[in-house]
Amino acid sequence: MTSTTQYSKYHSKVGLNQATSEPALVRYSLVGITLLFLSLFLFVPLAAVFTEALRKGIETYFSALSEPDALSAIQLTLTAAAISLPLNLIFGVTAAWAIAKFEFKGKSFLITLIDLPFAVSPVIAGLIYVLIFGAQGWFGEWMSDHDFKVIFAIPGIVLATTFVTFPFVARELIPLMQAQGKEEEEAAMVLGANGLQMFWYVTLPNIKWGLLYGLILCNARAMGEFGAVSVVSGHIRGLTNTLPLHVEILYNEYNYAAAFAVASILALLALLTLALKTYVEWQSAKNAEGIEREIMERVIKD
Amino acid sequence: MAQKNTLPGFNLSLGYALLYLSLIVLIPLSAVFFKTFTLSWTDFLEAVASPRVLASYELTFGASFIAALINVVFGVLTAWVLTRYQFFGRKLVDAFVDFPFALPTAVAGIALSAIYAKNGWIGGLLEPLGITIAYTPLGVIVALTFIGLPFVVRTVQPVLEDLGAEVEEAATSLGANRWQVFYKIILPAIWPAVITGFALAFARAIGEYGSVIFIAGNMPMLSEITPLIIITKLEQYDYAGATAVAAVMLVISFILLFAINGFQWWSNRRYSSIK
Numbered sequence: 369m370t371s372t373t374q375y376s377k378y379h380s381k382v383g384l385n386q387a388t389s390e391p392a393l394v395r396y397s398l399v400g401i402t403l404l405f406l407s408l409f410l411f412v413p414l415a416a417v418f419t420e421a422l423r424k425g426i427e428t429y430f431s432a433l434s435e436p437d438a439l440s441a442i443q444l445t446l447t448a449a450a451i452s453l454p455l456n457l458i459f460g461v462t463a464a465w466a467i468a469k470f471e472f473k474g475k476s477f478l479i480t481l482i483d484l485p486f487a488v489s490p491v492i493a494g495l496i497y498v499l500i501f502g503a504q505g506w507f508g509e510w511m512s513d514h515d516f517k518v519i520f521a522i523p524g525i526v527l528a529t530t531f532v533t534f535p536f537v538a539r540e541l542i543p544l545m546q547a548q549g550k551e552e553e554e555a556a557m558v559l560g561a562n563g564l565q566m567f568w569y570v571t572l573p574n575i576k577w578g579l580l581y582g583l584i585l586c587n588a589r590a591m592g593e594f595g596a597v598s599v600v601s602g603h604i605r606g607l608t609n610t611l612p613l614h615v616e617i618l619y620n621e622y623n624y625a626a627a628f629a630v631a632s633i634l635a636l637l638a639l640l641t642l643a644l645k646t647y648v649e650w651q652s653a654k655n656a657e658g659i660e661r662e663i664m665e666r667v668i669k670d
Numbered sequence: 671m672a673q674k675n676t677l678p679g680f681n682l683s684l685g686y687a688l689l690y691l692s693l694i695v696l697i698p699l700s701a702v703f704f705k706t707f708t709l710s711w712t713d714f715l716e717a718v719a720s721p722r723v724l725a726s727y728e729l730t731f732g733a734s735f736i737a738a739l740i741n742v743v744f745g746v747l748t749a750w751v752l753t754r755y756q757f758f759g760r761k762l763v764d765a766f767v768d769f770p771f772a773l774p775t776a777v778a779g780i781a782l783s784a785i786y787a788k789n790g791w792i793g794g795l796l797e798p799l800g801i802t803i804a805y806t807p808l809g810v811i812v813a814l815t816f817i818g819l820p821f822v823v824r825t826v827q828p829v830l831e832d833l834g835a836e837v838e839e840a841a842t843s844l845g846a847n848r849w850q851v852f853y854k855i856i857l858p859a860i861w862p863a864v865i866t867g868f869a870l871a872f873a874r875a876i877g878e879y880g881s882v883i884f885i886a887g888n889m890p891m892l893s894e895i896t897p898l899i900i901i902t903k904l905e906q907y908d909y910a911g912a913t914a915v916a917a918v919m920l921v922i923s924f925i926l927l928f929a930i931n932g933f934q935w936w937s938n939r940r941y942s943s944i945k
Contacts (some may be wrong), residue, residue: 380875388835396907399751399755402748402751405744409770410767410770411766411777413722413773413785414769416784417777418788438930458690459690462683462687463683465683469677470680472684480928480931484924485695486874487877488877489900489916490877490879490880490897491700491900491916492877492920495913500698500701502909506701527694534695541920557677559679566678585771590774591774592772594880595774595880597895598879599904612775612880619884631777631781634773634774635773637772638772642768
């Protein structure tokens with residue numbers, strides 16, 4: 369995905385070439401149909417969120433956001449993201465390191481396994497932790513003896529969030545690090561760096577944009593997850609309610625203005641995610657161009 | 671190229687990755703199958719093949735298939751327009767294609783049902799025509815189209831960008847018209863990406879829950895999706911029944927995942943051998 373912007377400059381030229389382009393009428397209608405479709409499915413829903421949120425005035429809007437249940441939902445959402453992000457970050461880096469820099473049997477199978485959480489329905493992602501930690505589950509008895517709760521409590525929400533966001537960082541880093549090869553790291557080692565120095569000064573600067581990209585996507589999903597969290601949460605207001613669950617509760621109580629007010633926070637988060645993501649794509653494309661130019665200059669000099 | 675690898679940390683990184691993968695993903699997922707195996711064959715069949723559950727499969731797979739098809743048509747069109755034409759706001763539209771990935775599904779669900787309800791912006795326009803979308807199976811298709819929208823665009827777009835102008839120019843100078851160029855040059859180049867995008871959108875749609883339940887109406891036998899069946903069984907403390915349905919869904923998802931990865935591997939190889 370990150371490489372898409374690099375080529376657009378070249379291909380805008382194709383569009384100008386009359387032999388390989390369509391008549392103006394065809395062009396305009398295709399653009400028109402596309403924009404109509406995207407409006408119906410993207411822009412109109414976004415506008416609806418804010419319209420509905422502000423329908424009963426700005427005061428209702430802010431009071432819906434500042435009531436204690438909403439505040440505790442915000443806090444829990446931030447907590448779940450703050451725990452699952454670093455966990456998946458460490459996993460992503462270690463998995464990508466092993467996969468990209470070394471050869472071993474079953475590598476492509478491992479890559480497929482990393483994708484598993486994306487193939488699993490969010491509802492099933494919640495269910496699996498109920499089967500293990502629920503009252504009837506594998507550890508249910510032990511946990512009720514030790515007064516330790518996972519299901520219908522915060523640890524369950526963190527686990528479910530971690531599961532659904534599991535592949536994001538790894539998926540971003542594996543192709544990136546594979547493409548970069550291992551010459552630079554080998555050079556660092558030959559020149560006497562230790563493992564940490566090599567990682568910190570060579571690997572990390574090379575992968576920082578990909579890492580950030582994965583984290584942005586990971587965060588958006590972590591804060592927005594609904595299905596998986598809904599299964600393990602128990603919907604206890606002020607205690608185990610995340611922001612998306614709070615939206616559902618308000619909506620089911622026919623408190624639409626408040627539901628959309630809370631939803632508008634999540635919509636703003638989505639817009640912020642898109643903006644950051646676009647910025648990172650742009651930065652990494654610029655980086656790649658810079659490296660290409662550097663190589664070209666070196667070649668020309670030689 | 672068989673030489674000793676001088677880089678450190680192989681055992682540590684692979685070991686940690688495998689341990690974490692097992693703890694968070696593999697062992698918990700295996701619980702679904704262990705729990706399902708505790709059921710007798712008749713109980714299993716009753717859980718996964720009762721009329722209500724069968725109706726939910728039909729809706730889930732049917733609506734996912736239609737939504738993925740809609741996304742193939744409009745996804746290819748969107749990718750084409752974004753890579754080939756200049757128009758005002760192109761970059762903004764390009765960034766916005768990923769909106770369904772970024773927007774929490776619950777928010778998408780309530781927003782779509784507000785728009786497509788009888789008194790909503792679009793639902794109100796369709797109502798006089800006798801078309802009701804919200805709280806019917808059509809609503810399920812709308813929600814699944816929304817969440818699957820980015821997949822085909824994002825798989826086809828890079829292929830269209832990579833496609834050299836030379837082939838098209840050659841075809842044109844040999845007398846092909848634009849339609850022939852599209853049909854004989856561009857379509858063969860993008861179809862593996864189209865299939866991949868279709869399969870990804872379909873796989874995502876069959877498991878989708880959050881965006882669908884608000885707009886579906888959730889009437890048993892009519893507009894109840896399979897993930898909701900799992901939730902309903904759980905709420906009735908029918909853990910074994912919920913798990914049995916989950917096992918069926920999991921097996922289908924796994925087959926899809928391996929098929930998609932296998933297909934991508936195959937088409938990459940085919941592509942690089944052409945190169």
